Amino acid sequence: MQRARNFNPGPAALPLAVLEKVQAELLDFAGTGMSILEVSHRSKDYEAVHNAAQSLMRELAGIPEEYTILFLGGGASLQFSMVPMNLLGPGGSADYIITGAWSQKAFKEAKLVGAPRIAASTEQDGKFTRIPTQQELDLDPKARYVHITSNNTIFGTQWHQFPETASVPLVADMSSDFFWRPFDVKRFGLIYGGAQKNLGPAGVTVVIIRKDLLESCREDIPIILRYKTHAKDNSLYNTPPVFAIYILKLVLEWIKERGGLAAMEKENRAKAERIYGVIDAYPEFYRAPVEKQSRSFMNAVFRLPSEALEAKFLEEAKAQRFVGLKGHRSVGGIRVSMYNYVERSWIEELASFMEAFAKANA
């Protein structure tokens, strides 16, 4: 088999060593004579996986005991609702910083629950090309929380310095850059993220919530949508997405073996620098709309001089087994997603392809 160079925006590439391990033990998990797909979520064998995934997250990201880690189903989009349902309630106010389509969606769901405000937006003519500065933020000191999307997959921007929110808890959707580098959990009240970009397969969403915030969560909402329900039962209130959590655990082990989040950051920075290096070497040809200081290390987006050239680029890329480079349907162009498990060699090959393509077509 020739492995595809997978630049999918998510679900995305996973480490080959993890996939091989999953394959090797698919019929017989931990000597049980059963597949991991068949074991009970109440069994000791599964519980060990579940708890190891939590411990590894704590260890790798330095998550202190005053935070609870939850594994939920339903995707990060469900968190767009669960966050305001648990923390806001009718009439409650929160500040949303709008940096792209995902923060817009989160804000829209919050409006259905409470009375959120827009504390800043960098939208211009329907597009987003930067992260706002601290000075631009119109923060309400009485807001229940401040919500950000840490990385914007569609527009290719990323928060490199998280906003200062004083005593107001910062809530972040980290779906697309979770665990890409070391980060200070204590800066946040709540972090959530779907696993399918930087942590595992689609099907599990991780929520990290500070315990005092958890204690203050509302109890007049559906039982299944209360963070407290899941915290009380260690995310085993109902059947969790067992297989997705199992892979999450294997992926976290893989990160640890390779040197943890500092090693991830080093690798991810090198990958992004290589791609942006080509873009900046051919600025007339690879037109990157994002302001340099807001560029995403996870998703580099750019346009070519014409749509015909973009189509040609995608066609030639496909022939060389580069997968997933088409920009989001809402914005067009090209997008290179370079999450944790996108291999450095694929980036090198893509960068060389981009250089050759620019030379041949400029």
Added chain:
Amino acid sequence: MQRARNFNPGPAALPLAVLEKVQAELLDFAGTGMSILEVSHRSKDYEAVHNAAQSLMRELAGIPEEYTILFLGGGASLQFSMVPMNLLGPGGSADYIITGAWSQKAFKEAKLVGAPRIAASTEQDGKFTRIPTQQELDLDPKARYVHITSNNTIFGTQWHQFPETASVPLVADMSSDFFWRPFDVKRFGLIYGGAQKNLGPAGVTVVIIRKDLLESCREDIPIILRYKTHAKDNSLYNTPPVFAIYILKLVLEWIKERGGLAAMEKENRAKAERIYGVIDAYPEFYRAPVEKQSRSFMNAVFRLPSEALEAKFLEEAKAQRFVGLKGHRSVGGIRVSMYNYVERSWIEELASFMEAFAKANA
């Protein structure tokens, strides 16, 4: 490897042929050079899986075009809330028939949304040993729907004839007996079920909803919790649980190859008759609390003359690689779960073990 005889109450056994197929193609799905865990949910390759899973469900269960099939995350427990949120709303009334712990949970969630009634309950001293008769049902002709749990895993009862509800839509949680036999979808307004017992692994919930009912669903609830949202985007509004749906498709293919739901029923009846045959041959030893006409073909529950004997039974069973026979923690005793993919030979071995154990210990 010696395969365990897996009687888990769910997640449960899957067909070995399906697991072998998953294993064989885990590194390279459909010649893409990627694992199914890495493909985009917006790719044609995944779309083919997604749509095939739907078509196979339609074909196997004879689901007519006037019903929409949805694949959602979050578990059947999320449907306990989504059903009343979509169909009831504040003050809205629905009839719940209480036959065990799961219908109690569904009712509790409905109470947080609207004003549901209990149309019947067979609870006696905290236990349930039967399904109510049609005559016992106190149905409100103005109810928005009537809710039942078609099979009760904890107490081992099952609806063999669904209730008559006239023009009021019947809503069923079929998590534990979905697709165990042919059934008339047109009797229902909405059916939901987690896949992890009869249809696949944990992580995907199937919802089958009649289109007129779908049209009438509320729009003042969170976007992600509206059935309409998911119906409009063919369950691709957000990233679906790709891998769980892929296995669902393989399981449905397996059912089809083996003769469809009629073949499933024949096999399941034979399995249940074998186990209940042993129970009835030793009625003083294997004490089955459920009334015969309400017995579940999916979960046979029974007690032994003493807890010491139950412990001995479980210990000896474990030594013979029979897994998952312990009754639910809320009721104790023994439970034999015999979903679709529990092999007939395992049932035969267990039945022989039960006969020998009864003879040795009675």
